[in-house]
Amino acid sequence: MADNKKTKNKKTPGRVTEKAQPGGNNPFAPKPGLEVRAAAAKILAAVIDKKTSLDGMLDAVHGNAAYAALGDADRSLTRAILNATLRHLPRIDHAIATLLDSPLPDGARALQQVLRVAATQILYLDVPAHAAVDLAVEQANRDPRNRRFAKLVNAVLRRMVREREDILQAGQAISPVPDWYRDRLTRAYGEAEARRIAEAQLSPAPIDITVKGDAALWAERLSARPLPTGSLRLKAFDGSVTQLPGFDEGAWWVQDAAAALPAQLFGPLQGKRIADLCAAPGGKTAQLISRGAKVIAVEQSANRAARLKENLDRLQLTADICNIDLFDYKPDEPLDGVLLDAPCSSTGTTRRHPDVLWTKGPQDIEKLAGLQARMLRHAITLVRPGGLIVFSNCSLDPLEGEDLVQDLLDEDHSVERVAINAADWPGLESAVNARGEFRTTPAMLPASEEHAGGMDGFFACVLRRR
Incomplete structure (x- = not known):
């Protein structure tokens, strides 16, 4: 035929x-x-x-x-x-x-x-x-x-x-995402942007890496594209990243460009005590250590804590790993900062996890938003006055991001929002919303001639304890 x-x-x-x-x-x-x-x-x-x-x-x-x-x-x-x-x-x-x-x-x-x-x-x-x-x-x-x-x-x-x-x-006239998700995207982003986000998830995610040292050097060695997040984006290739130069010696680790943002929101970290809650697999922990922080990595799952240690060992980085429930963790003295990258619906990661839209639904988003709010309230108690809490997750739903944080601020006057300045993030200005929070989507970051575009959907904001 x-x-x-x-x-x-x-x-x-x-x-x-x-x-x-x-x-x-x-x-x-x-x-x-x-x-x-x-x-x-x-x-x-x-x-x-x-x-x-x-x-x-x-x-x-x-x-x-x-x-x-x-x-x-x-x-x-x-x-x-x-x-x-x-x-x-x-x-x-x-x-x-x-x-x-x-x-x-x-x-x-x-x-x-x-x-x-x-x-x-x-x-x-x-x-x-x-x-x-x-x-x-x-x-x-x-x-x-x-x-x-x-x-x-x-x-x-x-x-x-x-x-x-x-x-x-x-x-092409049929939305490639389930109706419940399309409706939530449309309410949050408008019809045109919702369509762009839905179409963006049809393309598999490229591989981004975070470099421990000289990013320009590794960009040249790996023919990678520097991104506004500080990440490097690899060209499409067949094979495993473990075979690439720099992997065995721990020069870099795989981390989506959007996921590399939260750890950078603390500002200077040299000598500061920072807890990374929900720390595994360790990409953000590694960033905090590389920026000079003394990191307590909190992870409830024993298997994930073991994986975290393996990843840090490869990178030749050290953290105080606490295999404990987040809600049971209490430092000996208040911390300078806490990073809470909370468990969420993961709707921002559908380029790499397309099953998310079929295994989760609105009820999961509501349940997870409640858990995140509890986690965030606990995280606030761990820092000293003037200390920072960076809250983030890989959901595209405002219920797990913008709405959650605003509800908290309306109820709890012991913390205030520290606005992110869009001018500090050239190339990502559109990812900073009017309240000074990061909101990335898979439809952001255009492709170049040799490298794919897009990034995970992420929410991140900075709070300061009064």
Whole structure:
């Protein structure tokens, strides 16, 4: 088919490719690539229907058994399918619905995952179209729940191959995020900006690093782009960051550009005692130490505290690590400052964690905002008069940021906001709101000729105890 050939040969930078492989003579043996699609469908169902974290499912040791049984190349393809599906899910579901004569029957969730996985490959990945169709039909035939729908799967997907370009064009009118999230973005940012944020999450996040020493030197060595946050942005590359120059000797660490902002808001830190609450994995802790602070790193999880220590050891940095519940932590004497990068809905990180929009909802935002408010009130008690509290998180929702802080200031007159001066952040002036708080979004930071744009959605503000 001409349409198949067109889809097969269409190349997009950064896409995972898979070559068609001949099957064996045993009709009962799994077809090459079938295990990948089966694993993707199972994991997709767990994420969407059971609200299970994708990172947890893709853990090679403790994650999904079907995924753990795959080889490295097949795991890579599985991840690519899942990430693309979750990024484009509303458009994928709309495409499938338009090709069906009637909606799928109630209870056909397994069939829906098969169609979603196949549609993702046809529409958004550089996988041979005929392989995507054939393997989806094979999946349906091997599942007693779906066997009677095998012909429907074949017909729908073959039509999708033929009409691919028209389907993609029509999909542009469909928001790529769930309705609840689109509505909250629109209320917070306006319709045009909400659309830009939603579209920005379709692109995977680039790799940013924070350098311990001479950033200009490492920008040259790594052909990296200096960013207004002080971070360096790497070019897209195949392989692991652990193989890059400077990693083993601890010259730098991976940290999104937006995440590098909060630790810089204290101003001069030489000799000051700063507690980093919720410290793991340690990027902000490392920043504070590198700026001269004496850091107490507070982390409740023993496993995360161990990971924090490993990361600091690689960077040859030292902190006083306290494996304790944040609410139980009380310093011997009041601190000069506290950094609270609080647990949140993570809606600002959907470029790297596209499952967030499908595993969380408005009720999670409200619950987490309540927890953050309690944490922030406790953090205030840890600092001396005149001491600073930097509060931040990677949520795009004002309930977890601007509204939370304003409510606190209206109720608690023991603290005041210290306005961030936009002029101090050339290139990021638009990220400082009228109240003097940082509000970044994935739609900020334009791309350059060689480096991707965007940054995580982050909120950060500075409070001072009176």
